[in-house]
Amino acid sequence: MSTPEQVAATRPTGGDEAIGSPRPTRGLRSDALRRLRRNPMAVVGFTLILIFVGVAVFAPWIAPYSPKDNSWLSEVRPGAYPGPSAEHWLGIDPLGRDVFSRLVYGARQSLLIGVVSLAVGATVGVGIGLLAGAFGGWVDTVVMRLVDIMLSVPGLLFAIAIAAMLGQSLTSVMIAIAVVNIPIFARLLRGEMLGQRAADYVLAARSLGISRAGIVFRHVLPNSFTPVIVQGTLTLALAIVEAAGLAFLGLSGSDPSAPEWGRMLTDAQVALTSAPQLALYPGLAIVLAALGFTLLGESLREALDPKLRR
Amino acid sequence: MRVYGRFGRIIALSATAGLLAAAAGCSGSDSTEDGDRKTFVFGASDDPKTLDPAYVSDGESFRVIFQVYETLVALKPGTTEVVPSLATDWTVSDDGLTYTFNLAKGVTFHDGEAFNATAVCYNFDRWYNFKGAQQNGDISYYWQTIFGGFATRDSDSAPESSRYASCEATEDSVATLRLTQPSSALLSGLVLPAFSIASPKAIEEGGTDITVTGDSIAYSGGFGTKVVAGTGPFKFVSWDRGERLILDANENYREGRPQLDQVIFRPIADATARMQALQAGEIDAYEGVAAADIEAVKNVGQVVERPAFNVGYVGMNQKVPLLQNRKIREAIAYALNREGLLKAAYPEGAEVANQFLPPSQWGYNSAITGYSYDPERARQLVAESGETNLTVEFWYPANVSRPYMPNPQAVYESFAADLEKVGFTVVPKTVPWTPDYLQSIQADGKGQLFLLGWSGDYADPDNFVGTFFRETTAQFNLTDPGIQGLLNRALAETDQATRQKQYEEVNQLIFDYIPGVPFVHNRPLLALGKNVVGYQPSPVSLEYFKIVNIEG
Numbered sequence: 001m002s003t004p005e006q007v008a009a010t011r012p013t014g015g016d017e018a019i020g021s022p023r024p025t026r027g028l029r030s031d032a033l034r035r036l037r038r039n040p041m042a043v044v045g046f047t048l049i050l051i052f053v054g055v056a057v058f059a060p061w062i063a064p065y066s067p068k069d070n071s072w073l074s075e076v077r078p079g080a081y082p083g084p085s086a087e088h089w090l091g092i093d094p095l096g097r098d099v100f101s102r103l104v105y106g107a108r109q110s111l112l113i114g115v116v117s118l119a120v121g122a123t124v125g126v127g128i129g130l131l132a133g134a135f136g137g138w139v140d141t142v143v144m145r146l147v148d149i150m151l152s153v154p155g156l157l158f159a160i161a162i163a164a165m166l167g168q169s170l171t172s173v174m175i176a177i178a179v180v181n182i183p184i185f186a187r188l189l190r191g192e193m194l195g196q197r198a199a200d201y202v203l204a205a206r207s208l209g210i211s212r213a214g215i216v217f218r219h220v221l222p223n224s225f226t227p228v229i230v231q232g233t234l235t236l237a238l239a240i241v242e243a244a245g246l247a248f249l250g251l252s253g254s255d256p257s258a259p260e261w262g263r264m265l266t267d268a269q270v271a272l273t274s275a276p277q278l279a280l281y282p283g284l285a286i287v288l289a290a291l292g293f294t295l296l297g298e299s300l301r302e303a304l305d306p307k308l309r310r
Numbered sequence: 311m312r313v314y315g316r317f318g319r320i321i322a323l324s325a326t327a328g329l330l331a332a333a334a335g336c337s338g339s340d341s342t343e344d345g346d347r348k349t350f351v352f353g354a355s356d357d358p359k360t361l362d363p364a365y366v367s368d369g370e371s372f373r374v375i376f377q378v379y380e381t382l383v384a385l386k387p388g389t390t391e392v393v394p395s396l397a398t399d400w401t402v403s404d405d406g407l408t409y410t411f412n413l414a415k416g417v418t419f420h421d422g423e424a425f426n427a428t429a430v431c432y433n434f435d436r437w438y439n440f441k442g443a444q445q446n447g448d449i450s451y452y453w454q455t456i457f458g459g460f461a462t463r464d465s466d467s468a469p470e471s472s473r474y475a476s477c478e479a480t481e482d483s484v485a486t487l488r489l490t491q492p493s494s495a496l497l498s499g500l501v502l503p504a505f506s507i508a509s510p511k512a513i514e515e516g517g518t519d520i521t522v523t524g525d526s527i528a529y530s531g532g533f534g535t536k537v538v539a540g541t542g543p544f545k546f547v548s549w550d551r552g553e554r555l556i557l558d559a560n561e562n563y564r565e566g567r568p569q570l571d572q573v574i575f576r577p578i579a580d581a582t583a584r585m586q587a588l589q590a591g592e593i594d595a596y597e598g599v600a601a602a603d604i605e606a607v608k609n610v611g612q613v614v615e616r617p618a619f620n621v622g623y624v625g626m627n628q629k630v631p632l633l634q635n636r637k638i639r640e641a642i643a644y645a646l647n648r649e650g651l652l653k654a655a656y657p658e659g660a661e662v663a664n665q666f667l668p669p670s671q672w673g674y675n676s677a678i679t680g681y682s683y684d685p686e687r688a689r690q691l692v693a694e695s696g697e698t699n700l701t702v703e704f705w706y707p708a709n710v711s712r713p714y715m716p717n718p719q720a721v722y723e724s725f726a727a728d729l730e731k732v733g734f735t736v737v738p739k740t741v742p743w744t745p746d747y748l749q750s751i752q753a754d755g756k757g758q759l760f761l762l763g764w765s766g767d768y769a770d771p772d773n774f775v776g777t778f779f780r781e782t783t784a785q786f787n788l789t790d791p792g793i794q795g796l797l798n799r800a801l802a803e804t805d806q807a808t809r810q811k812q813y814e815e816v817n818q819l820i821f822d823y824i825p826g827v828p829f830v831h832n833r834p835l836l837a838l839g840k841n842v843v844g845y846q847p848s849p850v851s852l853e854y855f856k857i858v859n860i861e862g
Binding site: 073097274 | 600601602604605606647650651653654655656657708717719720722723724726727728730731738739740
């Protein structure tokens, strides 16, 4: 394996001089950014995300038609759905709608679910982790046992149960995915904070008489946050897949004609033998979007890992 | 193998032999031709509820009951024409109140009991004297539809009066049925398997207890589950719930022994699994072939269609203020692209409906045309309506396939898109078919716009338009003296020509009122194995296995 980091890490002396950088030391951020830029994995991931987000944001301008417009119903016959053409780049679905437009609008739904569920899950998770990490003692014990219980239930199953309980709506899907992510973030931050609490700079700060809250918020928390960022990126990938999975199982917004990748997969099922492309397109979209976030997340992890830093 | 030694080898050998024997036994049991015996295996979607004919109204129970029992009058195969059965002929008095049935002679039930007028009247009296839970609308549905109420009224939901007066065995083979008021639909209704004549001895020996807890009904009596005796071409052998129900040919059948030796019903809930079972040769027939599966089925067998004797419609609940505006109702009728949907998602034989009666039913008004797809006209009507809030709930059932609606969600999505195109805001509402959907729409009247339909039970227009509109029902909430008055007069009318005119007229009234938009008369599809012959698809889904044969 010869990813640039590993090559650099095995060199006896720093690679900075070798690429002509005059500065002997640099901040974690700029260092990480430089590593990322040089990592093709990160570049590919970032590009995929850029496309995904761009498509989602500018969907109305990119999609040639409305995703629910069924004006082409008369061209459809049972088991025979028109394939790609100049007017319909990816063909027409069994209900006379433009597949490409639905795919484009589907990005919007996926991004929305991903970002909102991540934001909610990460915020609550970080809050819980902070509570446990900052106070320790019995608070830590109680909170972490609850987190352990949540973690012991398989993620998707947990999400299905919550979404089914809350009923058919987009909000319940977002809540379901957010809840699944809460324990992951809580545990991550708490573990990181415990490690930082024993660090020398914390002892130093304490000896200077800085308040406990000051130490937690100004020193421990910022230093514990990098793994959370990494996890956040990876979680987005997971959220997109989970949202599609829930939609596939029939748990998504109440409107069955809403353009959603998971739902497009379900609908394509009945025509799998006659029109496999209808399952291929949304499947590919899910894979590429998730891959983008995974690649970036993994690269971030490597770039931010202090052990790999020189 | 060597490590086992000689003894181990023997054990291993005998085990292998045993497995082989077991495998051979398994593969033999379901095959279409078991030696010289001709076995016809039908892939049902579910088990029957019970084989007590008076307690059921569902297709899976009826299919089996139809082969085991017979009714006084029957249907000519493949039609809705009433022909003699256990009654060889009959007369109706001029006032329409007395029916005299001359019964077939020399007929015995499967348990050896003689079939006669006493047995016929025993059955009628049993139905009329249903008590308590037996008066539940789900249990004695067809008695209540055709005859109304009971000797005593134990349930608030049971009809108040009964059309049934008495049944008398005037001679050994003459049964006289008396009514309290004439009903033109009586003979058509008596063909229903719910009015099968069962052996009185079997009914008494088996017992007919039922217990109702909430929505579930338990048939705890032995009649219909263990003891089954009718006069039909096949007799009950065994029933392993969830696995198979076996019938054998009745050697003493009055019309002669059927060609098949054995009929097996296997419940297979999933439509795709049924198709696979047909491909694998495990079953010889199933109903409900999806439009997209037609080619695949044709590769291994035959696809036959039932005549279109159903209607699928978009109902409009008159309780909803927006839908009380006739311009809005008319706009909806013009907005729906019915033809486009049928061409894209229904099998070829599906016809666009413009009234609630199928074309093959007398009373159908062939002069009616109209409300063809015209979004421009719909937009104009919406503008004229003066309504500003065009938000409407649109209900459709989840996870179900009906003869008139193989994929409700597709119908919903298509129609919702049509409605949004002309300015409506459609709010989707969906719940599972049973019990939630039927309860919400038919009992609670929660629907605003909703998808529903009807498969005809018997050939009388009252079975369609009467069911929907004669009384004010929760689903439509239609109160219109013109339509309802005419429907009531037509039901009591005994002159056929007058009746026909009345129903044609009522269909025009309904068309003008628009209490809903009928959109399809579908031809439900059946799959048959290659060597099945004589299977005659029935408009009312009642198919005689006695005329089915397996060739080759």
